[in-house]
Structure formats: C-alpha cells, structure tokens
Amino acid sequence: MNIKDVANCAGVSISTVSRVINNTAKVSEDARKRVEAVLKETGYRPNSLARELQQNKTYTIGVLICVTELSMSSLSQSINAITDVLKANNYNIMLANSRYHADEELSIFNTFKEKRVDGILYFAAGFAKKHYAMLKNYKIPIVMIGQKSNYIDMPYVIHDDFYAAKTATEYLIQMGHHDIGFIGLPDYDEAAGLERKKGYKLAHEMNNLPINPNRMTEGDFSIESGYEAMKILLKNPDDRPTAVFATTDFMAIGAISCANEMGLKVPDDISVMGFDDVHVAAFYQPPLTTIHTDTHAVGTKAAELLLSLMDKDNPNKITKYVASYSLMERGSVRPL
Amino acid sequence: MNIKDVANCAGVSISTVSRVINNTAKVSEDARKRVEAVLKETGYRPNSLARELQQNKTYTIGVLICVTELSMSSLSQSINAITDVLKANNYNIMLANSRYHADEELSIFNTFKEKRVDGILYFAAGFAKKHYAMLKNYKIPIVMIGQKSNYIDMPYVIHDDFYAAKTATEYLIQMGHHDIGFIGLPDYDEAAGLERKKGYKLAHEMNNLPINPNRMTEGDFSIESGYEAMKILLKNPDDRPTAVFATTDFMAIGAISCANEMGLKVPDDISVMGFDDVHVAAFYQPPLTTIHTDTHAVGTKAAELLLSLMDKDNPNKITKYVASYSLMERGSVRPL
DNA sequence: AATTGGCATAAAAAGCTTTTCATTACTATT
DNA sequence: AATAGTAATGAAAAGCTTTTTATGCCAATT
DSSP, X not given: OOHHHHHHHHTSOHHHHHHHHHTOSOOOHHHHHHHHHHXXXXXXXXXHHHHHHHHTOOOEEEEEEOOSOGGGXXXXXXXXXXXXXXXXXXOEEEEEEOTTOHHHHHHHXXXXXXXXXXXXXXXXXXOGGGGHHHHHTOOSOEEEESOOOSSSOOOXXXXXXXXXXXXXXXXXXHTTOOSEEEEEOOTTSIIIIIIHHHHHHHHHHHTTOOOOGGGEEEOOSSHHHHHHHHHHHTSOTTSOOSEEEESSHHHHXXXXXXXXXXTOOTTTTOEEEOSBOOGGGGGSSSOOBEEEEOHHHHHHHHHHHHHHHHOTTOOOOOOEEEEOXXXXXXXXXXXX | OOHHHHHHHHTSOHHHHHHHHHTOSOOOHHHHHXXXXXXXXXXXXXXXXXXXXXXXXXXXXXXXXXXXXXXXXXXXXXXXXXXXXXXXXXOEEEEEEOTTOHHHHHHHHHHHHHTTOSEEEEEOOSOGGGGHHHHHTOOSOEEEESOOOXXXXXXXXXXXXXXXXXXXXXXXXXXXXXXXXXXXXXXXXXXXXXXXXXXXXXXXHHTTOOOOGGGEEEOOSSHHHHXXXXXXXXXXXXXXXXXXXXXXXXXXXXXXXXXXXXXXXXXXXXEEEOSBOOGGGGGSSXXXXXXXXXHHHHHHHHHHHHHXXXXXXXXXXXXXXXXXXXXXXXXXOOOO
C-alpha cells in the first residue's frame, strides 16, 4: 500500500494525495473528501523513509550512552528529560550503548551517520580523543554530555565534576576529617573518574594534606564495587580513614553496607560522602550527605542546545552549559 | 557525496561501487582498489534511508515504554538487556516513552509504522485494549512486555505479577500477619497495578481474611508516593497494620522512611515487603524482603522472541514467556 | 574460424515520497 | 468575444540505493 494505490483508489493523482496528507496546498472539497475516505479506510501511513530521503531530514536524534548498567547510572534521569524535550519537538530517539568500548563508539557514530540522524547527543566517557580524527570533519551537530572535549571545540553540557568533588572533599576536611578514603572510578571515564579524583586531590593540596595512596580505591558504579572498595579501606582495624568520599551514591551505599557489616556505624564511627544525589539517597539509612547534581537540567539543556544548533535560522547559539550543583548535608557525615 | 560521486571519482559505475561496499559480487582487483581508495579518502557512508527504502527493511526496532521516571522503574534493567541482544544482532533501537498517555501511545505506534521499524517491543501498561482496533490488523511484529493482552492474541513476555504478589502476601500471612496494609498502583497499569492487587486479594480470600478498604492505598512508583501512602496507613496510632505490602521496592523504601520518622522500627514494629528486587534492595537498611523478578531475562527473552518472530525462515516460534520469580527473605519482615 | 560461455561491468528499473513545473478549465476583464 | 489570470490538478524530476537485466569482451571449444 503506497501513495500511488491511494491515488488510484480515490481517482486522483499522487500529488493531490500528498497535498491532502501534508496540507501543503489547496485541494478541492470534492477531491479532499474522496482521498480522506480512502486514507481512513485503508489506514495508509506514508513511508517516512521515502520522505526523509527526499527531504534529507530524518527528525531523528542519535543518543549515544556509555554505561555498563543503565539502572546504576544517574544518566537515566537525563535520558528521561531528553525524551520529553525531543518528543515535544517531534523528534525521535535512536538509542545506542557503547558499554565503554571505544571501537563500539566509533561504529555507533558510523551507524548514526548512515542512518542520517539530524543530530547526536553524546554521553561521553573519555574516548572523544580517540575519535578525534573522525569527529574533526563530522558534519552532523553533536552535543557532548558529561565531559568537555579538550581536543575538538564541541558544544557541551556538563556537571562541574571537578569543583563539585573539590567542594565535597573540602567539606569533609572542614568537618575535621584529615584522613579521607576515596572510592573512585577508572580514569578513562574522564568526568566521573578523572575530574572527581582531581577535585579530591586539589582539596588536599590546598589544605596541605598529604594524599595517601593506600586510601585510593576504585569501583565501577555498582553498589557491589563500593562494598568491595570499602572492604579494602577498612581492612586494617588500626589504620582506617575517618571519612570516605565515594564518587557515586550507589558506591556510597555499598560502602555503608560494608561498614555496617564490619560493625561500624555511619556516621558515628566513620563518615561517608556520596555524589549524584540519586532518588534513594535522601531515603537511605542514614540519609546520604552528597553532591546534588542537576541531571534533569543536563538532559533538558543538552536537548535544547542541540535543537538550537540544528536550527539554521537561529543566530545566537549557546554552545556550553555547566549545570549547577549543591551540597546536601544529610546524615552520613558528621564532624570528627 | 553519494554513491554516484564515488563512482565518478573512481571511474567506475554505480553498481561496481555498490558491489565493493556490500561485497555482493566479484569485482576486479583493479577496480576494487580504486573504489576503496576513494571510499577511504572521502569517508563516504552509504545512505541507509535509500537502502532501507529499496530493501523494505530498516534494521530498527521500536521500543515503546510507559514510565513517568525511567530511573524509578525496574524497566531500565530490561532495556539494558534489550540493547545488548539487539546490538549483537545488528539492530538499532528507536526509543519512545508514552508517559501513561493512551493517545500518545497510539501516536507512537503510528510513528513506528511510518518509520517502518522491523518490529516493536511494547512495554504495555494497560492501554492495549484501547488500541485493539488498530493493533488487530497491524502488520509489524510486536512483543508485549509486562502484560499479556486479553483482547488480541499477541506474543508476550511477562513477570507473573499475580502469583508473585499472591506469594508475597501469603508469606506475610504465614508469618502471622493478618492485618496487612497495601501500597498499590493505579489499576490502569494492568500488571503492576491490577495483577498485584489481585494477588494480594486472592491470598486474603484463600486464607479467609477480610480485606479492609482502609488498608488499601495507592502510589505512583516513586519513593515519595510510598512515603505518603505509608503516612495514611499509619495515621491512626490505635489502628495500624502489622505489615505492609508495597508493590514496588522504591515505594517500600519510602514506606520504611516514613515508619522511621514516626518512630516505628522496621521490622520490629512493623514489617514491610517490597516487590522487584531493585539493586539497592539488598543494601538497604534493613535489607528489603521482596520478590525478585528477573528483569534481565525479560528483556533478553523479549528481544530474542521478537527476533525469531521476524525471522521468516524460523518455523518454531515461541510466543509466550513467563519469567521466573523468587521470594528474597531479608530483613524487612519478621514473624508477628 | 565461428560460435559459445563466462566474466566484469554498465545501464536501468524499482522502491516511495515531495516538489516543481506544466496543463487544463474556468472566471473575469477589457 | 478574446485575452488575461487563477485555481486545481497532473506529470515528472529528484532524492540514493540495490538488484536485475543487458552489454561488451575475451578465452575456449568445436
């Protein structure tokens, strides 16, 4: 069933049917009625592929994420915001997950190009530099989310991971903690991994505190990994940090679980600081003291920014946005 | 830049370029080299739209979800599994969220049809009957997830919400609880809402326990809604249930939070049972006693099932799959 | 030497729309 | 009454592939 069949059934030309469907020009009352009758009867839907091919516009946005488990990432909140903004503007979403594989990301970019998406929302984790050669003369508008590129000038929307982590660490220091354990993420995640670690380190430097390598551990976003990292930090009963900065809330939850199992009360025996302010954070026992990040704004802004980038009539384009953050003092940290 | 340009640059015909790209027929060494050189130099990528139009196959699966907030739903785990299976089979994902609006769902189905997706994964919440007329003679293969249709014979992959909820309630009864509060979901969610409520009711009937309307409350998946529901259940200090069955873990977490604030210890003063077994459940304080649902299997099976449905060479098609569940006895329920 | 067969390649059709350009029929104006 | 103008409609091109059919050439066979 195609537009030609509809035209035949209604006894008009293809052009007339197209005009009725798209309301793009005047059609006589008589013809319109006949066409609409056929349309309704057959349930005909125009083939978007043909239209998109002709107009060179797909109304589709590629969303490239990089997670091992979606539910463990604060990113699903941003995605939620993105779907809302894009749907409101009649755009569809093509979702792909690279799972932290650089070559997979490359292949996804190629797919997006072949599929002729109108724009790309790129939740970058640190492989952008590997894609430099390709991205350099890439024609499709891209907004990087979560990480700014140091190699290519590309629009981005980010959390201020560095300063937020610095703020978190400084807060712990101000509370009297001078021996702070760290549960980080692999450095190849340049935002959640590298930047947050940098923030932790700078806070120490500026307060003339040494960084103890034994206090540096690493997780992978999951609760379990936070648990395991905490196990290492608490291994030696005679040499334990007085506070721990977990760079994601889920890892903080794992860490607290571990502390509990070892008979340590949070925050009485040890303080734990999170990052992200996931929904459960406020309802955990104890309620997590953490950095609240505006994931919703990040999703919304990224989508809006991309939309404006794609709009050729729009002269004043915003190309960078740094989302606000705030420290949520709740119940998992106490003064030493 | 299109295939014609490549052909001109390489001094060969369009067909030859196509043959080189798709490796679909023999090409002389000489011609192949020239074409490949141009391909590399220009970074040309074939236009999928044209190919898909010609072949009437898009290698795209429409995934229709129905959530208010993705991160509050156990569904993101299923989506994770789906992306893996589909990518492994070279399919792309078009994601759309109806946000519990029946007409929005209808419009998404139309979009999917226009976009010519090869198949649809439909996280149904209860509107299928409204779409009966349309779905009846829908040509694209669909797998319903989370809900089986009582109106159309459609392949499905579900959790056994009804029996799982019955099991959960029976467990509470066996533990000596005869006055069990219920935090449900709107009935229009026919799986999480209706089925789980039915299970709760049947367990009561079979044990000759009355159902007290004052014990029936309703949430919306969110932690906050569980908190508010619990507030109602605990309103009257002289007339409180001894246990509460929250039909999602996040609502259970909200409920426990509320109980704590009112000075009630879980499970010592009141028991709370969850449903889903979200990642945090095991690490919550107290660890949630809950129904573990195999969200990963649901996503995987749904994708596999759809793939087999789309494969015309595959004669033996599985069309129904009911995922396993199990009761996780942890720390939020104790015998009365 | 002439015909056949096979191989590499080119040409053209098909897939379905939108849009421009051309045509027809009719109304209005001089 | 003839011409200009307008409104509705139809024909055809363009958008880019893949795939089928056709062509040309050379080697091999009779």
